[in-house]
Amino acid sequence: MRISKLFGKTQRELPAEADTISHQLLLRAGMIHQIAAGVYSYLPLAWRALRKIENIIREEMDKAGGQELMLPALQPLELWQATGRDLAFGQGLFTLSDRRERRLVLGPTHEEVITELVNSNVQSYRDLPLLLYQIQTKFRDEPRPRAGLIRVREFIMKDLYSFDTDEEGLSRSYNKMLQAYQNIYARCGLPARLVEADSGAIGGKDSHEFIVIAESGEDEVISCANCKYSANVEKAQSTKEKVAGDEPLPLEDVSTPGIATIEEVANFLKIPRSHTLKAVFYSADGRLIFVVIRGDLEVNEVKLKNVLKCSELRMATEAEVTEAGIVAGAASPIGISGIKVIADDSITTGTNFIAGANKPETHLRNVNYPRDFKVDLITDIARARAGDRCPKCGGELSSSHGIEVGHTFKLGTFISQKMGAHFIDQGDLSRPIVMGCYGIGLGRLLAAGIEQNHDDKGIIWPLAIAPYHIYLCPLYLENPQVAITAEKLYTDLEGQHLEVLFDDRKESPGVKFNDADLLGIPVRVTISPRTLEKNSVEVKWRSEKEPQLLPLEEAVLRLKELITGREN
RNA sequence: CGGGGUGUAGCGCAGGUGGCUAGCGCGCAGCGUUUGGGACGCUGAGGCCGGAGGUUCAAGUCCUCUCACCCCGACCA
Numbered sequence: 112m113r114i115s116k117l118f119g120k121t122q123r124e125l126p127a128e129a130d131t132i133s134h135q136l137l138l139r140a141g142m143i144h145q146i147a148a149g150v151y152s153y154l155p156l157a158w159r160a161l162r163k164i165e166n167i168i169r170e171e172m173d174k175a176g177g178q179e180l181m182l183p184a185l186q187p188l189e190l191w192q193a194t195g196r197d198l199a200f201g202q203g204l205f206t207l208s209d210r211r212e213r214r215l216v217l218g219p220t221h222e223e224v225i226t227e228l229v230n231s232n233v234q235s236y237r238d239l240p241l242l243l244y245q246i247q248t249k250f251r252d253e254p255r256p257r258a259g260l261i262r263v264r265e266f267i268m269k270d271l272y273s274f275d276t277d278e279e280g281l282s283r284s285y286n287k288m289l290q291a292y293q294n295i296y297a298r299c300g301l302p303a304r305l306v307e308a309d310s311g312a313i314g315g316k317d318s319h320e321f322i323v324i325a326e327s328g329e330d331e332v333i334s335c336a337n338c339k340y341s342a343n344v345e346k347a348q349s350t351k352e353k354v355a356g357d358e359p360l361p362l363e364d365v366s367t368p369g370i371a372t373i374e375e376v377a378n379f380l381k382i383p384r385s386h387t388l389k390a391v392f393y394s395a396d397g398r399l400i401f402v403v404i405r406g407d408l409e410v411n412e413v414k415l416k417n418v419l420k421c422s423e424l425r426m427a428t429e430a431e432v433t434e435a436g437i438v439a440g441a442a443s444p445i446g447i448s449g450i451k452v453i454a455d456d457s458i459t460t461g462t463n464f465i466a467g468a469n470k471p472e473t474h475l476r477n478v479n480y481p482r483d484f485k486v487d488l489i490t491d492i493a494r495a496r497a498g499d500r501c502p503k504c505g506g507e508l509s510s511s512h513g514i515e516v517g518h519t520f521k522l523g524t525f526i527s528q529k530m531g532a533h534f535i536d537q538g539d540l541s542r543p544i545v546m547g548c549y550g551i552g553l554g555r556l557l558a559a560g561i562e563q564n565h566d567d568k569g570i571i572w573p574l575a576i577a578p579y580h581i582y583l584c585p586l587y588l589e590n591p592q593v594a595i596t597a598e599k600l601y602t603d604l605e606g607q608h609l610e611v612l613f614d615d616r617k618e619s620p621g622v623k624f625n626d627a628d629l630l631g632i633p634v635r636v637t638i639s640p641r642t643l644e645k646n647s648v649e650v651k652w653r654s655e656k657e658p659q660l661l662p663l664e665e666a667v668l669r670l671k672e673l674i675t676g677r678e679n
Numbered sequence: 680c681g682g683g684g685u686g687u688a689g690c691g692c693a694g695g696u697g698g699c700u701a702g703c704g705c706g707c708a709g710c711g712u713u714u715g716g717g718a719c720g721c722u723g724a725g726g727c728c729g730g731a732g733g734u735u736c737a738a739g740u741c742c743u744c745u746c747a748c749c750c751c752g753a754c755c756a
Binding site: 410 | 692715716717747748751756
């Protein structure tokens with residue numbers, strides 16, 4: 112490709128809109144163009160890189176036994192109502208009506224559609240297992256698109272769906288996919304980590320994410336330095352250490368004038384926050400929920416949401432709390448009735464806690480569970496933090512940010528049951544198909560690739576996903592010797608099926624070198640009067656500092672060797 | 680949804696106390712001189728100042744409404 116003909120221009124200045132690195136570089140390199148919040152066009156360079164990623168994914172899916180197909184983006188809303196996932200997705204679902212007022216959604220994912228399809232093609236255990244996948248555009252009305260391609264509303268995604276006769280089959284399919292995913296990230300040059308995850312609106316039991324550690328990532332990963340434990344903070348557990356072990360003492364009031372927050376209570380009474388119990392109020396599908404947790408811990412809303420099995424969860428408003436007869440600032444689980452109380456199991460890690468008295472400006476000393484109050488449910492709903500103890504080995508947990516570049520789910524029979532997708536087993540029994548699903552966002556993978564591979568000059572593409580292999584960079588093109596040599600080299604390199612971006616512009620060396628660095632093509636080949644004097648060309652890897660000279664007559668073959676050598 | 684910010688040329692920005700032909704840099708076009716890390720000179724094209732309404736002799740500038748985009752938060756009584 113000649114740069115003079117390439118659609119898309121590099122930009123010298125930082126775009127004001129972007130403040131994550133991949134977003135900035137994608138814009139500066141002229142690779143993407145935004146048309147609305149979280150909606151982008153992909154220009155030729157980006158599209159080439161995406162297709163490289165797509166092909167790697169396709170090869171690995173096929174190798175694992177997957178069969179590619181294409182599914183509709185336009186889906187009837189009833190399909191979503193059948194599984195109830197229209198509610199789970201809520202506002203995240205793009206909906207529209209056709210001319211007959213039939214309600215449709217733009218598919219945010221395709222479990223319903225493919226289950227419907229599979230149901231009409233599978234009757235017997237002999238038809239299973241199946242691994243079916245699609246690579247296509249999906250739509251989610253994200254509350255806040257951000258960071259360029261990292262969180263968007265229209266995106267290209269590979270989803271594979273597995274269909275098995277039982278849990279063991281599912282595990283086999285699941286493990287195949289985990290392996291295929293490891294292969295994909297390795298081939299794309301991305302160090303992705305496997306972490307335990309919450310399944311969110313997709314539903315299901317076991318779930319894992321692949322995370323690329325990056326500052327701009329919006330996911331928080333909790334991991335143990337000592338063992339392999341690693342989990343998304345939404346899911347992560349930690350050991351809650353004992354805090355106070357005295358014999359339970361009788362309850363007593365303590366006056367706390369003007370004291371409301373846990374911080375203030377702890378300071379006022381000169382005790383650690385961990386010796387207090389905190390009351391937090393939520394509204395779950397419109398119902399008030401009373402949550403009790405040890406004062407130094409925070410509620411993990413994802414865990415809470417899972418426990419409550421609700422579709423909408425938010426903090427309750429002060430009005431809602433007051434209306435329920437609760438004294439803000441001194442709320443207490445003691446003597447509460449008519450409200451569902453959920454407790455974090457941290458309330459059993461000590462005795463004689465301080466808690467609200469449910470009377471203005473008053474707290475209670477020596478609160479003990481279960482002696483003093485009852486709860487509807489006690490379980491782990493706390494947010495794990497860096498510095499906490501690992502639930503598996505007791506090591507110290509640390510926290511880092513990352514980009515979720517893949518997510519796998521053991522769906523089980525949740526969807527197949529609701530949609531009546533059954534098969535006949537060997538004993539002539541009708542049973543629901545056991546499902547899994549496995550997604551990768553291609554654009555996000557591209558962005559993560561840039562987040563991982565760049566310097567202050569620009570992108571440094573891993574060879575496997577680079578839009579081109581070689582940046583052919585002749586200097587002083589008005590010199591006929593340079594021009595002729597460059598043209599010949601361009602033709603010969605393409606003849607060897609090397610992918611060449613030919614900078615045929617009459618620009619100054621500075622401009623060309625800077626664009627070469629910005630675009631991040633792995634190998635730069637410079638031809639100039641200076642190199643021609645030595646009858647050679649200069650070759651430089653984008654990822655390395657020093658160039659080397661290659662004799663002109665060997666250049667094509669040597670470059671071919673260099674590139675195929677690194678590809679494997 | 681809440682909070683903050685920004686909309687002026689393809690990109691980055693200035694102008695904002697109303698005042699006549701709306702500027703600067705980059706980029707773009709032409710000519711010339713240059714040339715191993717974003718060269719220089721000259722000439723030139725390019726704007727419904729996000730949109731609607733209002734105030735005024737006069738609005739990029741003031742008022743009201745609205746739209747779009749970006750960032751932060753979805754935070755604990």
